[in-house]
Amino acid sequence: xxxxxxxxxxxxxxxxxxxxxxxxxxxxxxxxxxxxxxxxxxxxxxxxxxxxxxxxxxxxxxxxxxxxxxxxxxxxxxxxxxxxxxxxxxxxxxxxxxxxxxxxxxxxxxxxxxxxxxxxxxxxxxxxxxxxxxxxxxxxxxxxxxxxxxxxxxxxxxxxxxxxxxxxxxxxxxxxxxxxxxxxxxxxxxxxxxxxxxxxxxxxxxxxxxxxxxxxxxxxxxxxxxxxxxxxxxxxxxxxxxxxxxxxxxxxxxxxxxxxxxxxxxxxxxxxxxxxxxxxxxxxxxxxxxxxxxxxxxxxxxxxxxxxxxxxxxxxxxxxxxxxxxxxxxxxxxxxxxxxxxxxxxxxxxxxxxxxxxxxxxxxxxxxxxxxxxxxxxxxxxxxxxxxxxxxxxxxxxxxxxxxxxxxxxxxxxxxxxxxxxxxxxxxxxxxxxxxxxxxxxxxxxxxxxxxxxxxxxxxxxxxxxxxxxxxxxxxxxxxx
Amino acid sequence: xxxxxxxxxxxxxxxxxxxxxxxxxxxxxxxxxxxxxxxxxxxxxxxxxxxxxxxxxxxxxxxxxxxxxxxxxxxxxxxxxxxxxxxxxxxxxxxxxxxxxxxxxxxxxxxxxxxxxxxxxxxxxxxxxxxxxxxxxxxxxxxxxxxxxxxxxxxxxxxxxxxxxxxxxxxxxxx
Numbered sequence: 001x002x003x004x005x006x007x008x009x010x011x012x013x014x015x016x017x018x019x020x021x022x023x024x025x026x027x028x029x030x031x032x033x034x035x036x037x038x039x040x041x042x043x044x045x046x047x048x049x050x051x052x053x054x055x056x057x058x059x060x061x062x063x064x065x066x067x068x069x070x071x072x073x074x075x076x077x078x079x080x081x082x083x084x085x086x087x088x089x090x091x092x093x094x095x096x097x098x099x100x101x102x103x104x105x106x107x108x109x110x111x112x113x114x115x116x117x118x119x120x121x122x123x124x125x126x127x128x129x130x131x132x133x134x135x136x137x138x139x140x141x142x143x144x145x146x147x148x149x150x151x152x153x154x155x156x157x158x159x160x161x162x163x164x165x166x167x168x169x170x171x172x173x174x175x176x177x178x179x180x181x182x183x184x185x186x187x188x189x190x191x192x193x194x195x196x197x198x199x200x201x202x203x204x205x206x207x208x209x210x211x212x213x214x215x216x217x218x219x220x221x222x223x224x225x226x227x228x229x230x231x232x233x234x235x236x237x238x239x240x241x242x243x244x245x246x247x248x249x250x251x252x253x254x255x256x257x258x259x260x261x262x263x264x265x266x267x268x269x270x271x272x273x274x275x276x277x278x279x280x281x282x283x284x285x286x287x288x289x290x291x292x293x294x295x296x297x298x299x300x301x302x303x304x305x306x307x308x309x310x311x312x313x314x315x316x317x318x319x320x321x322x323x324x325x326x327x328x329x330x331x332x333x334x335x336x337x338x339x340x341x342x343x344x345x346x347x348x349x350x351x352x353x354x355x356x357x358x359x360x361x362x363x364x365x366x367x368x369x370x371x372x373x374x375x376x377x378x379x380x381x382x383x384x385x386x387x388x389x390x391x392x393x394x395x396x397x398x399x400x401x402x403x404x405x406x407x408x409x410x411x412x413x414x415x416x417x418x419x420x421x422x423x424x425x426x427x428x429x430x431x432x433x434x435x436x437x438x439x440x441x442x443x444x445x446x447x448x449x450x451x452x453x454x455x456x457x458x459x460x461x462x463x464x465x466x467x468x469x470x471x472x473x474x475x476x477x478x479x480x481x
Numbered sequence: 482x483x484x485x486x487x488x489x490x491x492x493x494x495x496x497x498x499x500x501x502x503x504x505x506x507x508x509x510x511x512x513x514x515x516x517x518x519x520x521x522x523x524x525x526x527x528x529x530x531x532x533x534x535x536x537x538x539x540x541x542x543x544x545x546x547x548x549x550x551x552x553x554x555x556x557x558x559x560x561x562x563x564x565x566x567x568x569x570x571x572x573x574x575x576x577x578x579x580x581x582x583x584x585x586x587x588x589x590x591x592x593x594x595x596x597x598x599x600x601x602x603x604x605x606x607x608x609x610x611x612x613x614x615x616x617x618x619x620x621x622x623x624x625x626x627x628x629x630x631x632x633x634x635x636x637x638x639x640x641x642x643x644x645x646x647x648x649x650x651x652x653x654x655x656x
Contacts, residue, residue, distance in 0.1 A: 424592060426591060427590065427592075428589065431587055445624060448625040449625065
C-alpha cells in the first residue's frame with residue numbers, strides 16, 4: 001500500500017457516488033421541485049428539471065473529483081483542489097494537532113472513510129479527504145502520529161489498548177437515553193411531518209388520526225392519554241437518539257491524550273490531545289444528581305467556535321469513572337464539599353432586589369398596556385427563593401493549580417479550570433451589585449462558549465480582587481513552568 | 482515618555498496580589514468623539530421619526546413638535562451626561578505585564594489581560610477618530626469574552642506607544 005513519497009493520488013472512486021447522493025436532496029429534489037411548482041406545468045416539468053439537476057450534479061461531482069489530487073510524503077500532505085480556481089495547500093504533519101476518521105453510513109457501505117486533519121488554533125487550515133479508502137485513511141493517520149509535534153508529543157503510533165478508559169455498555173446507553181428525554185426532538189419531527197408529509201404521500205390527517213387512536217388506547221378521550229403518549233414518544237426518541245450517537249462509546253488513552261469512538265450509523269473517531277484541553281466541565285441534571293450520574297465534557301481549542309469545541313468524553317458516568325479520565329489529562333477533581341467556598345450572603349439580597357426591580361418594571365409596563373399582566377406580581381416570592389437557591393448551589397475553590405466553579409440551580413455545572421489556561425479575567429459590577437459592594441468574576445478561557453462561560457457572582461471586593469490577581473499571577477507561573 | 486514614571490513605580494510589584502493599579506483616562510478628545518457619535522445616531526433617530534410622522538400622522542404640527550422637543554431634550558441630556566460618564570468610566574493601564582481596562586456606566590467592568598496571553602495587537606482609526614487625532618487599540622487573545630479588548634479614544638501617538646510597550650513586554654515574557 002505504501003507509495004513512493006510525492007506520488008499523486010485521487011480520492012476513492014466511491015466519492016463520486018457518495019458526493020452525488022449527499023447533494024441529491026437539493027439538486028435532484030428541492031430545486032427542481034421549487035422550479036416545477038413555479039412553472040405551473042407540474043410533474044413533467046419537475047421530472048425534466050430533476051434529470052437536468054441530476055446530470056449537472058453528477059458532472060460537478062466528476063469535475064471536482066478529477067480536479068482534486070493529493071500527495072502524501074513522510075512528513076507532509078499536499079492537497080490541490082478547485083474546479084476553476086486552483087488551490088494548493090500543504091499541511092506539514094508536525095503542525096497537525098488532531099486527526100479524525102469519520103465513517104458516515106454511505107462511507108461504510110463503500111468501505112471508505114473521511115479523514116480530517118486539524119492544524120492551527122483558528123481551525124481554518126483544516127484538511128479534509130472526503131473520502132478515501134479506510135486503509136488509506138489509517139495509513140495517513142499513522143504517518144501523522146509518527147511525526148513528533150510539540151502539541152502531540154506522540155513518539156510512535158500506538159496500538160489500541162485492550163482496556164478502554166471508559167465505555168458505555170447497553171444498559172448504560174439506555175439509561176443515558178432515558179435522561180436525555182426531550183420534547184424538542186418530537187416537535188422537530190412533528191414540524192417535519194407537517195411540512196414534508198404531503199410530499200412523501202403522508203396525509204397529515206392520517207398521522208393525526210393514528211396519534212389519536214394510539215392516545216385513546218392509553219386513556220380514552222382524555223388529555224392524560226395524549227400526554228402519556230407524548231411522554232412515551234419523547235422517551236423513545238431520547239433513547240433512539242442516544243443509541244444512534246453514543247452506540248459503542250469507547251474512550252481510550254493514547255500517547256498524546258484521549259481517543260473517543262462512538263456511533264451507530266456514523267462511526268466517528270476523535271483524538272483529543274491533552275495539551276489542547278482548556279477546561280473540563282462536569283454536568284448533571286436534577287434527577288441525575290439525585291442518582292449520582294454525571295457527564296464529562298472537555299473544552300478544547302482548535303475546532304470551530306461554539307459548541308463544536310465542547311467534546312463529551314463521558315455521557316453518563318460515576319465520579320469514580322470520571323476521576324481517571326481527568327487524571328489522564330493531569331487534572332485532579334475536588335468535589336464541592338467542605339473545601340468549596342460560598343460567596344457573600346449579600347448576594348441573595350442583591351439578586352432579590354435586582355429580580356424584584358425587573359419584575360416591578362415588567363409587570364408595571366406590561367400592565368399599563370394590558371391590565372391582566374399586573375398579575376405577574378404573584379411571581380414575587382420566586383424573586384426571593386431563586387437567589388437563595390442560587391447562593392446555595394454556587395461555590396468555588398481555588399487550589400494551587402486549578403479553579404473550581406460550581407453553578408446552577410436545576411442543571412448543575414462544575415468547571416475545572418487549570419490556572420495555566422486562564423486567558424483573561426474580568427470583574428463586573430451591575431447597578432445593584434454596586435449598592436452591596438459586590439462583584440462578578442468572569443474567567444475567560446480559549447474556546448469558551450459565548451454564553452455560559454464560568455463566572456462567580458456575589459464576591460466581595462477584597463475576595464474578588466484577590467481571586468482575580470491570583471488567577472493572573474498563577475497563570476503566569478504555570479505558563480512559565 | 483511621561484508615562485515612564487508611572488510604570489516604573491509599579492514594576493517592583495512581584496507575585497503577591499497587589500492593590501489595583503491607578504488607571505489612566507483616555508484622551509479628553511474622546512468626549513467630543515462620544516458626543517459626536519451620540520449626536521449622529523440621535524439625529525438619525527429624529528430624522529426617521531420625523532419622516533414617519535410626516536408620512537403617517539394626519540396632524541403633523543402638534544405631534545412633530547412634541548416628539549421633536551422630547552427627543553431633543555433627551556438627546557441633549559444623553560450627550561451631556563452619558564459621554565462624560567462613559568469617558569470617565571473608560572480607563573486603562575499597562576501594569577506589571579498586565580493590561581487593565583475598565584469601562585461601562587451601568588455595568589462597570591474591569592478586565593485584566595496578561596500580556597503573555599495577547600496574540601496580536603491592532604491600532605484602528607475610523608474617519609471620525611482620525612479627524613480628532615484619536616485611535617483605538619485592540620488587543621486580541623484566544624479567549625472568547627475577551628477575544629478582543631478595545632481601548633478607544635487614545636491619541637494616535639499614545640496608541641502606537643502603548644502597542645510598542647505591549648509588544649516589548651510580550652517579547653520579554655517569551656524569552
